[in-house]
Amino acid sequence: MDRRRGPSVRLKLTLSYAGFIMLAGALLLAVVWVYLLRYVPEVIYLPPVAEAPDQASGRFAPDRPPELFVPNQSDLLRAFAPKAGLALAFLLVLGLLGGWVLAGRMLAPLTRITHATRLAGNGSLSHRIRLEGREDEFRELADAFDAMLAQLEAHVSEQQRFAANASHELRTPLAITQTLLDAARQNSGTGELVDRLHLVNTRAIALTEALLLLSRAGQRSFTREPVDLSLAAEEATETLLPLAENRGLTIETTGDLTPALGSHALLLQMTTNLVHNAIVHNLPEQGAVWIRTSVHAETAVLTVENTGAKLSPHVVSTLVEPFQRSTERVRTDHSGVGLGLAIVKSIAEAHDGTLVLTPRDGGGLRATVRLPAARSGG
Template sequence: MLARLEAHVAEQRRFAANASHELRTPLAISKTLLDLARTDPTCDTGEIIDRLHTVNTRAIDLTEALLLLSRADQRAFIRVPVDLSLLAEEATETLLPLAERNGVTIETSGDVTPTIGSQALLLQLTMNLVHNAIVHNPPEHGTVWVHTGVRPRSVVLTVENTGERLTPQLVSTLTEPFRRGTERIRTDHAGVGLGLAIVKTITRAHDGTLTLTPRPAGGIRITVELPAAARLT
């Protein structure tokens, strides 16, 4: 019990240190750019504004991800009946243009999949998983499968994608905050490394389980299992 408490405190400390470090980076870059604009009369102001805009957007994304993480962790949300298959449909539709740009095909399947929870958080969870499955996929000819299904006492959302072969050891670390996977995967997507940590926290807040498994042919299969709504409605 004491060991678990100590591990939890150590984890919180690590998280706070990492979050501060991640937030400091865009602020430090902004300062450098502002100093440059102030001291170098020959600098290209238009370019500096563009770079400041990019850095600022990244800082906002990071802060929003941190807020979302803490909101989900506090379980401060209203629980309503939610159909996971509709969320899967919505996430896929929203992310279809991104998939097309990346040459990735998305296949969805599954019938009505009722659970109870926060519609907004479960949509965020689905979006994060589908977004990852698109951007962390080999460029061109990648495939993503999104499936929702009902089990006797639970419901499942499975998001699977093609990609590089990954070891179970590496896959087991990917839900840690600020973990950005393998350097070997070529990706233009410079994420903040909180997408899967958010998925994990939202799943836990809904009393569910999250499983990440490397696919033998490459890529990952991610399963979110949540309590079925039937017994509550």
């Protein structure tokens, strides 16, 4: 939108300061003038001159000196008006100069914020205002702007890493598919190659569906309704029970009615991802998975624990990033596409909840999801 250039805020503040000082000075001079008029009449009436005899000549002479002068209001106005004009002129100059300096000092933080905004608009998100001084409105605005820049920088960095990793993950199966197709053209026996090609395409499809689900959760385009997390945990356990039995794992599910508010499909996918992650990243044999649901105050809690290798806090902190697979965790053919916990985190945040990952003392991982509980009665 094109707008005409108007006077600067500094000029407006300067004129405001000068105008206020002029008004205050005029009021003060008016008070002084009214005060003087109270004691100075318009016309001076002098009493009759009392004559007294002169000691030397014996004649009568006035008892008041002839040079005595008593001013009236006209005399006061002639003497007061020029001085008042000079005082107002001095106040005007002082108000303009002082107002310009004070306005500049007051607007200095705003100038720094504007400069940082322009840098951010040009793509420099690493710049921070870091306004010093005591807490005031400008300091609060600068701190809020710095926090916003930090969040934007982290979000952009995350998106850049996501795009790079996604490109790499998508490029790999496509390159393998192209290689297999080239080999199939030269060989008559293509049965084994077709099977391998089928696995590669299945993995690419799973990756695409995971990306779409992650995007859907991030957009929050779903209808919220009461969802029982305990039922979702039971359904996910029933679905993945054959996979756990093939790996020799035991699954234990406990918990009462745990109503949360959100999308049934997304919360079921979140629970399934947590259980699947706990199964595939477990001990080679005699492992276990524990699933618990509970309600605390106004929070619905879902906890999934599993045995496994010991994990460091640093490794655990990176598991929610897309396509991050820890080298300390057991890799299997069912390890997924590297988006399981990233999808869980995205779904939890889309439901105004949180995902907390902590390493277990005996090895393995503990994943805790906290969501707003649905109120009784809907």
